[in-house]
Amino acid sequence: MPELPEVETVVRSVAPHLIGRRIVSASFTSRFVTPGNRKKLAERVAGRTINHVRRRGKFIVMTLDEGALSIHLGMTGKLLMDGPKGAHTHGVFALDRGTLLYDDPRQFGRIEWSPRRIDRLGPEPLEIGLQDFVTRLRSRKTRVKPLLMNQSFLAGLGNIYVDEALFAAGIHPLAIASRVSEPRAAKLHQAIREILTAAIEHRGSSISDYVDAEGKRGEFQDLHRAYGREGEPCLKCGAAIVKIVVGQRGTHYCPKCQRR
DNA sequence: CTTAATGTTCCCCA
């Protein structure tokens, strides 16, 4: 469910309910979502006040009056404010006003106490400057799609938005990053900014079941130009969009507009 | 029954 625009949307929809709230108690039930001592984690957050909620890459970071809690939604994680508890509810935060639920069927998400992983994240795609981006991109000899999905290279892009950005920039997903021309790398930088900004404005992409903290679906999926459009006509040239596998992920591109 | 799904980590090999 969640790449940068979806996580940003979740943060924006949940923050007003959380800022200044006190966590009365918490409980966690999944050994995957909350690895380690779940009871200890629950005790640690109980009684804490939430001072701030922000996004870093695909992580949601809750700054508490003592310490910080981070939530990664994995593939199917949801944060629901006052939502109904279900078979896949693996975290419950009882607040002094309302209840925050963590729901995650596949349990690829994580709720952790200030994880080190966040320190290893690359720059934010909406903050990195043009020159910095172009230099970093062209210094790597790997394929451009897996590179853009590498969170230590750039934090926040996932399968959908990489396909969309490469389409917009006219770059083949298997192109070698170091061999992308400077103008095209600049175009990619711009495409990433525009697509993420538009996706946030449309409150993310709901492909299967993504919803924000209020249970509301996003609308950006209607504006996808590559992802999920296998066999459909390219919106630039009319050629059929092709789907291949790159780095074990479904990859959509236009064979005519995105040459190697 | 098989495959794919918005993610990440770990392992092996060159």
Place this chain on the structure above:
DNA sequence: TTGGGGAACATTAA
């Protein structure tokens, strides 16, 4: 250290 390739994690839906 960089990079390619694959498996694993758990669940559901087509």
